Amino acid sequence: MKKRSERVIDYSVFLNGTEYLGTATATLPEITYLVDTIKGGGINGEMEAPAPGQTGTMTLTLNWRTIEAAAAKLIAPKSHALDLRASIQTFDPATSEYKETAFKVTVRGRPLALSMGNLEPAATMDTNNTFSISYLKVMIDGVEALEIDKYNYVHKVYGVDYLAATKANLGM
Template identity: 50%
Template structure:
């Protein structure tokens, strides 16, 4: 049995090659768009998700200082970012620790640039928040999630939940 333990390190890359130095990243949440359903045959009401449709997905990169890589992300255009990490896992069958790669890729447009504050002997608390139009999560080099809002893709655990939508819409 593989027991995931922790992320032991990660790097951030812009456009696949330019390494950015961040102190931490807050990844987006997947929150389904919902509508309240009620009526005959339903005891009350429920919030029914629209399959494959998600609300705002935001990613925040928190920087320790004001730096060039951060300021490049403030440009009002779509940025492609890759977060590549190494996760420590314990393999109970072999009684060994192993490293499993994890990769999160986002494409997004900056919505908030926080320069932070200037204080002697302290970090600045600078950050960039991006509205994500695309998200892909790979664990152990296997694609687990791909959300592409502009191309009607909602792939989770081997199923593209928007494939029938694309066919119906002629996309």
Template identity: 45%
Template sequence: MKITEKTKSYSAYLNGSTYLGTAAIELPNLESLSEVIKGAGIAGEINSPTIGHFGSLGMTINWRTVDPSAIRLAEPQLHAIDFRIASQTLDSANGQYSTDSTKISVRAMPNGLTLGNLETATQTGTSNTFEVNYIKIVINGKVVLELDKLNSIYIVNGTDYLAAERAALGK
């Protein structure tokens, strides 16, 4: 059995090739829009998710200083950002370690820039916040998740859960 243990290293790139620098990333949380369903035939309430529809997808990039990349990412335009990740994996059957490759691609619009604090011999706490409208996760060359809010695409492990919705709407 393969056990993914940890992120060994990662890097961030703008538009696929411009290295962004050293930063800590807070990736978005995917939380379905939902509605409480209750009534005849239901013993209580059900918080029913709307398949493929999600609330706001916030993302934060935390910098150690007022970095030029932080200023560039504050430009009011959609940014294509890739996070390339090397994960340490243990094969429990043979005790061998290997490295898995993950790529997370987002398209995000900036909605905040925190410049942080200035104090001698400390980090500033500079950060960018974004609204993500597209995210794609590829692990070892296989697309495992793709969400495109603007084009009604929600694919998980090869199944497009919004294909029928697009067809019903003539998209």
């Protein structure tokens, strides 16, 4: 029987791989394929046809409890390299033991917004940064699960680059 994922034990956010920024709650990018509705001869009705490797806009939001120096730093109008690292609690029913799985998301993105949040006595400010993501890599337990690099025509899922034929056809 396989181990069962249960929850995130803890997490951290780093800038440029080494500069610890804190523990912002993150809303990770959603990956959606660009689609077109196709219809006509040979198709009974209409169908959504995704374009392999072509993705829609990806955003990342970091939510801070209060205004952090990191939040202000990340509004600088340039590309930022961020690592989000987590330890995921799992349970192995075969051994009845808890284990941990490393989870790492690496992104490169440009700032879209900084919401400084609210000022209210005895309450969090709910500050957040939002980024437009051009590069995304997901590592699960040391294995590369996903890599999307919009500027370099890379769309890998567990090592298979679904844009390899496109690059070859374009002479890239």
